[in-house]
Amino acid sequence: MSRLKTTFETLAVAKRKALIPYITAGDPHPHHTVGLMHALVEAGADVLELGVPFSDPMADGPTIQLACERALVHHTSLRQVIRMVAEFRERDGKTPVVLMGYLNPIEAMGLQAFADAATTAGVDGVLVVDLAVEEAPEFAPVLRAAGLDCIFLLAPTSPATRIRAAAELASGYLYYVSLKGVTGAANLDVASVTAKLAEIRSITQLPLAVGFGIRDAATAAAVAAVADGVVVGSALVSEIERHGDDPASLPQRLKDKLGPMRAAMDGATVG
Numbered sequence: 215m216s217r218l219k220t221t222f223e224t225l226a227v228a229k230r231k232a233l234i235p236y237i238t239a240g241d242p243h244p245h246h247t248v249g250l251m252h253a254l255v256e257a258g259a260d261v262l263e264l265g266v267p268f269s270d271p272m273a274d275g276p277t278i279q280l281a282c283e284r285a286l287v288h289h290t291s292l293r294q295v296i297r298m299v300a301e302f303r304e305r306d307g308k309t310p311v312v313l314m315g316y317l318n319p320i321e322a323m324g325l326q327a328f329a330d331a332a333t334t335a336g337v338d339g340v341l342v343v344d345l346a347v348e349e350a351p352e353f354a355p356v357l358r359a360a361g362l363d364c365i366f367l368l369a370p371t372s373p374a375t376r377i378r379a380a381a382e383l384a385s386g387y388l389y390y391v392s393l394k395g396v397t398g399a400a401n402l403d404v405a406s407v408t409a410k411l412a413e414i415r416s417i418t419q420l421p422l423a424v425g426f427g428i429r430d431a432a433t434a435a436a437v438a439a440v441a442d443g444v445v446v447g448s449a450l451v452s453e454i455e456r457h458g459d460d461p462a463s464l465p466q467r468l469k470d471k472l473g474p475m476r477a478a479m480d481g482a483t484v485g
Contacts, residue, residue, distance in 0.1 A: 216310075216338055216339075216361070216363055216385070216386065217308070217309075217310040217338045218261065218310045218312075218338050218339055218363050218385075218386035218387065219363075219385075219386070221260055221261060221309075221310055222387065222421040222442060222443070225260060225442075226442070230479075230480060231438040231441065231442060231443060231444060231479055232260040232261055232387075232421070232423065232442060232443035232444070233258055233259050233260050233261075233434075233443070233444055233446070233472070233475060233476050233479060234259070234260065234261040234262070234263055234312075234423055234425075234443050234444060234445045234446070235254045235257075235259050235262060235263065235445075235446050235447070235450055235468075235472055236262075236263040236264075236265060236314065236425075236445060236446065236447035236450065236451070237250055237251070237254070237262075237263075237264065237265065237281075237447075237450055237451060237454065237468075238264075238265035238267060238278060238281035238282055238284075238285055238451060238454075239264050239265060239266060239267065239285060239290055239294075239295040239298055240267055240284070240285030240286070240288055240290025240294070240295070241267075241281040241282075241284045241285045241451070241454055241458070242284055242454055242458030242459075242461055242464075243288055243461065244285070244288050244290050244294060244298070246461050246464065247264075247298050248298055248301045248302050249465055250454075250464060250465060250468060251264070251298075251302050251306075251311075252302070252305065252306065252465075253464075253465035253466070253468050253469055254450075254468060254469075254472060255306060255309050256469060257468065257469040257472040257473045257476060258472060258473060258475075258476030258477075259309065259472065259476075260309070260310075260443075261309065261310045261311075261312060261443065262309060262310070262311045262312065263312045263313075263314045263341070263445065263447070264295065264298070264299065264311055264312070264313055264314065265278065265281070265282070265314050265315060265447075266292055266295050266313055266314065266315030266316070266319060267281075267282040267285035267286050267290045267295075267315075268282055268315055268316045268318065268319060269282070269286060270316075275448065277448040277451050277452050277455065278447065278448060278451055280455060281451045281454065281455065284455075284458070291319070292315070292319040292320065292322075292323055292328070293323065293331070295313065296313075296331050296332055296335045296337065297335065299311050299313075299332075299335040299336050299337050300334075300335035300336060302336070303335065303336035307336070310338040310339065310386075311336065311337055311338055311339075312337075312338060312339040312340065312341055312363075312365060312386070313332065313337055313339070313340050313341070314341040314343070315341075315342065315343065316342065316343055316344050317342050317344050317345055320342065325353065325356050326356060329356050329357055329359075329360035329362060330360060332360070332362060333360045333361050333362060337362060338362065338363060338386070339362060339363035339364070339365050339385075339386045339387075340357055340362055340363070340364060340365065341365040341366070341367070341389060343367065345366075347366065347376060347379045347380050347383065348379075350364070350366070350380075350383050351383065354383045354384075358385065363384075363385040363386030363387075364383060364384055364385060364386070365384060365385075365386050365387060365388065365389055366380040366383070366384045366388060366389065367389050367390075367391055368380060368388055368389070368390045368391065368414060369390075369391045370391070370392070370393070370406065370410055374413070374417060377413070377414055377417050377418070378417050378418075381414075381417055381418035381420060384418075384420060385420070386420075386421075387420055387421040387422065387423050387442065387443060388414065388418065388420050388421070388422050388423070389423050389424075389425060389445065390407070390410065390411065390414065390422055390423065390424045390425075390441070391425065391426050392406075392407050392424050392425065392426045392427050392428075392437070393426045393427045402426075402427035402428065402433055402436075402437075404433075404436045404437065404440070407424060407437065407440060407441070408440045411424070411440055411441060421442035421443060422441050422442050422443070423441060423442060423443030423444065423445050424437045424440075424441040424443070424444060424445065425444075425445030425446075425447060426445075426447075428444055428445065428446050428449070428475075429448075429449045430449070430474075430475070431474040431475050431477070431478035432478065434446065434475035434478055434479050435475075435478035435479055435481065438478075438479040444475070444479060446472065446475060449471060450468055450471055450472065453467050453468060453471055454468075
């Protein structure tokens with residue numbers, strides 16, 4: 215059984231929801247990424263999403279675009295990100311790690327080579343932002359054969375046919391993008407999220423994580439009341455951007471940002 219499946223099942227029994235923070239690997243410097251990953255776990259993270267820097271992150275807003283730029287200044291590559299996961303696994307064999315990025319670096323490395331290296335390092339899942347469901351039947355089985363969960367994005371505009379197609383190929387969880395737009399956008403509408411999640415749940419039993427627009431404890435708790443997982447990205451990456459010139463302070467700053475979200479989620483009425 216995969217770490218992701220075990221984690222979500224354990225949380226469900228405890229009537230808790232998954233807190234899933236995102237940071238971009240290599241930001242502010244590759245030397246700091248593994249330490250930040252451990253800090254996020256110490257603050258209450260259940261799953262980690264580790265962004266693979268890419269030169270054209272089209273689904274991401276300015277905050278994560280700039281994080282990619284900072285990481286690429288240090289030549290952070292997909293292979294290096296995989297090595298970071300291997301280093302993380304030296305101390306943490308439990309927390310699932312999902313690589314989130316774009317198709318081009320994987321194709322450049324070679325899909326099979328990537329799948330083999332990621333599995334060996336201890337990666338649990340892969341979310342490829344620009345992988346269309348129509349193209350996934352050739353992609354997902356390679357990941358699955360290597361023991362990796364293939365995670366897909368769903369949007370407010372996703373019709374039932376696309377939800378069903380993604381659910382048939384996915385494992386681990388489905389990531390629902392709560393807003394029309396890019397990461398870091400505002401105006402999270404929890405009522406709309408609730409309605410769409412109900413539609414998705416009528417099609418699949420996979421856990422549903424919600425991201426985009428979750429900035430603080432209040433929005434994290436509101437989403438936790440209706441979703442299986444809460445993804446927090448830009449709010450954390452913004453902390454790294456603001457204080458990247460003092461990297462020694464970043465682990466505690468991320469804990470201070472994530473900790474209140476964990477507490478609010480655990481105090482929320484769960485569905």
